[in-house]
Amino acid sequence: MSQKAVVLLSGGLDSTTTLAIAADQGYELYALSFDYGQRHQFELEAAKTLAEKWNVTQHVIIPLNLAAFGGSALTSEIAVPKHRSQEEMNDGIPVTYVPARNTVFLSVAMGWAESLGASDIFIGVNAVDYSGYPDCRPEFIKSFEQLANLATKSGVEGTRTWKIHAPLIQLTKAEIIRTGTKLGVDYGSTHTCYDPDSEGRACGQCDACILRLQGFAEAGLTDTAAYQPK
């Protein structure tokens, strides 16, 4: 019987690649998504499609309205920045930062994993492109792993040691795309854009789109996702 792992799946490029990596490592997959008051639902639709494609045992979508607290362009009315250079993106913590997001996601994943008798969690954080997010750094992941071993029954009783897998954390976007492509990820089904149109087509101009398109260019591959006409 394969070991179970909970994989955080947003429906984006990074989390989908992470799902493929967990599958490749032989884990039985439990995908976890959040409906956290995103401004659009295309991400969640992508997550559903991808969870099916990768034959996850169970896909749970937890409604969790962090938008009630405000404070981020992803969940409130702050404008999504466009046409920024890599230097501008790396200057400080971005406005698209959602307070405590990855901590909340990992905590809920930990609860589910404990109920499942699992102690492996996969998260697609990346410290290269998103250097401004505090909760995408290796020291954050390490600290959460320590917390999990203190916070849970299995950690305290020593029956299992918790492992937070962040396989993309030191990869460039091009390396992520090459890895996923080798594992059979259909990137046309993934959703990345912060500001899609009503049909879900990507804007090609926000930070997330720019990094994605640069990644495909560097990897020498073609992005099959739908973009808005210019």
Added chain:
Amino acid sequence: MSQKAVVLLSGGLDSTTTLAIAADQGYELYALSFDYGQRHQFELEAAKTLAEKWNVTQHVIIPLNLAAFGGSALTSEIAVPKHRSQEEMNDGIPVTYVPARNTVFLSVAMGWAESLGASDIFIGVNAVDYSGYPDCRPEFIKSFEQLANLATKSGVEGTRTWKIHAPLIQLTKAEIIRTGTKLGVDYGSTHTCYDPDSEGRACGQCDACILRLQGFAEAGLTDTAAYQPK
């Protein structure tokens, strides 16, 4: 202007005493409760009443259905144990343990606090009576504090140092009740029982009721909460 603090408020004896302590320390109060699929809603009703009594600036109730994951007598159909001795209660991790509960609660509190420009969180955990819960221990609280300083913008930028206040952690139930009584807590409004009747009256027989009643007896005070007729 007073500093803001987020206080986790379940509507029980411990969290209400914690709210009173935070008020006494001069913080501006933001109360956070969760609707996490409890088997009854009396706790949340108590939380609303108490938040009003203590003049909190804002009280937010976050719906978060951890019951979907199963695994605890507080959220699923496992029977609540009754008439247990202190020794039985302290033997291992109780069935009323909800996986990752305090980690999830603290994570969401951290997100709200960051949005508010706060870095103080109050939680009414207690390591004396509930020695079996991994996430009620001082080492867990310390670990979460370290995590908060790595997970947040304010922690990383060094503009604020996070503090997880757990003022009850080393107190006996009698000491908690004496402290709260001095600060003006009306314990008749708090809800403790794991298994109340349809009118919300406490059973007097579950672990939580037994510890509460012992606490009042030791403190030499009378519990004004409503109990079911014997």
